[in-house]
Amino acid sequence: MLSEFDLIKRYFQRARPGRADLGIGDDCALLTPTPGHQMAISSDMLVEDRHFFAGADPFMLGHKSLAVNLSDLAAMGARPLAFTLALSLPAADPAWLDGFSRGLFALADAHGCELVGGDTTKGPLNICITVFGELAPGHALRREAARAGDDVWISGTLGDARLALGGYWNEVALAGADHAQAAQRMHMPTPRVALGLALAAQPVAHAALDISDGLVGDLGHILAASRVGATLEVDALPAGPVLARQPPELRRRFTLAGGDDYELCFTAPAAHREAVLEAGHASGTAVTRVGRIEAEPGLRLVDAQGTPLDLQVSGWDHFS
Ligand code: ADP
């Protein structure tokens, strides 16, 4: 049997020198921030049967646990530095720990983000990560920063993760290959870190957030914090490649209120259109202009002709 400390040493403590002054092993990790920078800190918890299915592939779960946290740094325009991992495990299962830690470190290494500490306990499977990033003061992409006249933009594509969930629930009939492709988006989201950094430089964008609970609900947070409204052109929303082959009704519903997308929704002055496209290009991320921020409160959904659409959609809420 693996002891708690064997487990940490074998799967999570790594010999290589990192950016931290002191990593795993003491009561606290020690990090020296880059002079003149601000820390950006965020936590996200993944709970079995709530955020992922029991028996979920451990490699993909390791990836996703960190990806959803890096996505928060991306949405703020922060550069990832380090993270901590609080793990509650039903058992010290070597095969699970091996897969989980490989998925976790593959993404961590791709972003130069170092595991510096955590906590390990026995209990229901539960994974809580806290990420630490940094950025130049005044450059954070805050939710309250949208202004009337800004364009609304979306990175990447929306809805394939929600479509995959529909496949698991037998709510949507999907061919096996289609379901596998959509499920990849659900289990292995791509945090848009490079895009967030490019948008926060100069800065190009005003407000941003990452879409985790569905576009309509999440954009609503920007509108409320900024005390503005918006009009969205529904059929301009970039659907995931599998969702794009589905009927228009489903496409509209899952792009507007899917969930688990981990794309960025951001606003930028119309004068910055070229700069936004350049940030997308430089970061290798598609960016699509989908609407406009307006002084009048509320969210208005229109078709390509500007005709209002009466669609009943709302965000994901764990308690309703
Ligand atoms: P403490 O007694 O201070 O709570 P622990 O005995 O829980 O410390 O942990 C010992 C060391 O291992 C600490 O440096 C802690 O940050 C680290 N650690 C514990 N669990 C994990 C984990 N899952 N991943 C990374 N580091 C961990």
Ligand code: MG
């Ligand atoms: Mg502890």
